[in-house]
Amino acid sequence: MSSTVSLLPPTIHWASNLVKEGNMRRNNLVVFNSDGFLFYYDKFYETVQTLFGPEVKDQDVKTFFRKISNNPDGRIEWCEIFGYFIVEGDALTSQLDEENMVFLVSRRQRITKAGVKRRDVIKCIAKVPQLDFMVTASQKGTLTIFNSQMRVLTSTNIADSSWVTGCDYLTQLKRIVAVTERTVVVWDYKSQGSCQDNCFIIKPMEHCLLCVCTVNLGDQLAKDDILMGDDGGHVNLFTVTSDDFGLKQSKAKKKSQLQILDSRKFKNIKRKLHDDWVVKVKFISALNCFGSCSLDSVHSFVLDDLKRLEDNLPVREFSVPRGVNAFTYCGKANIIVTGGK
Numbered sequence: 001m002s003s004t005v006s007l008l009p010p011t012i013h014w015a016s017n018l019v020k021e022g023n024m025r026r027n028n029l030v031v032f033n034s035d036g037f038l039f040y041y042d043k044f045y046e047t048v049q050t051l052f053g054p055e056v057k058d059q060d061v062k063t064f065f066r067k068i069s070n071n072p073d074g075r076i077e078w079c080e081i082f083g084y085f086i087v088e089g090d091a092l093t094s095q096l097d098e099e100n101m102v103f104l105v106s107r108r109q110r111i112t113k114a115g116v117k118r119r120d121v122i123k124c125i126a127k128v129p130q131l132d133f134m135v136t137a138s139q140k141g142t143l144t145i146f147n148s149q150m151r152v153l154t155s156t157n158i159a160d161s162s163w164v165t166g167c168d169y170l171t172q173l174k175r176i177v178a179v180t181e182r183t184v185v186v187w188d189y190k191s192q193g194s195c196q197d198n199c200f201i202i203k204p205m206e207h208c209l210l211c212v213c214t215v216n217l218g219d220q221l222a223k224d225d226i227l228m229g230d231d232g233g234h235v236n237l238f239t240v241t242s243d244d245f246g247l248k249q250s251k252a253k254k255k256s257q258l259q260i261l262d263s264r265k266f267k268n269i270k271r272k273l274h275d276d277w278v279v280k281v282k283f284i285s286a287l288n289c290f291g292s293c294s295l296d297s298v299h300s301f302v303l304d305d306l307k308r309l310e311d312n313l314p315v316r317e318f319s320v321p322r323g324v325n326a327f328t329y330c331g332k333a334n335i336i337v338t339g340g341k
Contacts, residue, residue: 041065124178128169137167137178143187145176158185160201166212170224173242177226179209184226184263186240200245202261207232215283215290215306225306227290229278235292235302237309239267271309274299276323284329293338295323301338 045061124137133153134146141158158164162180170177176187184202191198207230215225215237223241230236244261274294281292283306290309293301300320308315318324318338326339 123164124166126168130171131169135167135169135176137164139163141180143167143176143178143189145189154189156187156189156199158187158199158201160185165210168212168214168226170214170226170240171216172220172222172224173240173245175245177212177214177224177240179212179228181208184209184212184228184238186245188245200259200261202240202263202266205230205263207234210277211280213281213283213290216285218285227281227283227292229281229292229294231277233272233274233276233278233294233296233299234270235273235278235281235290235309236268236270237306269309271312273302273315273317279325280327282327282329286329286331291327291329291336293324293327295325295341297321297323300324300340301327303336 044065045058048056048061048064120138120140120142122136123139126135128135132148134148136144136146138144141160141164142155143158143164144155145153147153158178158180160180160183162182164178164180164185167176167178169175170186173186174190176189178185178187182203182205184205186200186202188198209228209230211229213227215227217225222243223239226236226238226240228236228238244266273292274296275298276294276296278292278294281290283290284303287303289303289305291301291303298319299317301318301324302315303318304315320338320340322341324338324340327336329336
């Protein structure tokens with residue numbers, strides 16, 4: 001036996017009114033049960049809109065009601081309403097065809113206090129499961145941490161004129177890393193004070209940085225490795241340590257200027273793997289390797305060991321027409337899925 005559950009909430013009260021013991025007769029205008037008249041189509045439409053909101057299109061409501069009315073002697077099943085299926089064998093495909101169409105709507109939540117400036121957009125979201133919070137980075141430099149209930153824990157603004165392109169969490173240093181077009185920003189989110197007191201800006205970077213990901217190896221103490229992709233087709237392995245941020249400055253100096261660090265003093269290994277922008281990098285712990293993708297049609301997706309960034313040995317790469325701009329790994333199925341234009 002297997003089961004698949006859609007995103008619809010189990011609206012029990014409506015179901016108890018609509019499905020009274022499952023024995024109902026239907027026609028094109030009204031729905032009847034053993035007690036007689038229940039409601040017209042208008043009532044059906046109004047109830048659906050109340051339950052699921054404007055995301056359900058009018059045409060979908062009509063199609064669903066027409067399906068019910070085309071089988072007046074049939075029995076209304078729970079799966080027709082909620083999209084919950086219990087089947088034998090490999091019959092999932094048959095559930096998803098037009099005959100078994102259900103209302104599928106997303107469970108959205110609008111965050112009104114995201115700490116983002118007007119005319120700004122969220123560029124990156126990084127989930128930190130071990131701490132049960134989430135980090136977002138906006139294009140104009142607002143970094144925000146949300147808890148699991150989507151409440152803002154803390155926020156800061158990066159004093160950089162370049163757009164922010166990505167963010168992640170440094171598991172060993174316990175700080176937030178973000179990349180802009182020309183800089184790497186490390187934010188100590190637990191420190192008190194202004195952004196100038198608890199943000200380090202590492203610059204200059206040779207190429208425009210487009211994405212960032214932390215390498216979680218687990219055996220490193222007081223240092224983190226960061227993968228970054230740039231517009232030159234390079235994948236960078238950038239290392240930061242606790243000593244890099246242990247600067248002994250007076251409080252007056254801290255408040256008078258930003259803490260800017262020279263990027264040339266950091267260990268940075270890079271290798272050109274693509275002939276176009278690197279739009280995503282990710283370290284896959286389960287495979288102990290990294291992945292990077294590009295809109296390059298020849299070197300579209302690379303999946304290999306971190307050691308390949310240090311040598312010139314051939315890498316495992318895949319070619320996809322018009323490139324790859326997204327990918328993810330599923331450990332349970334042990335597959336990698338890519339997406340492109």
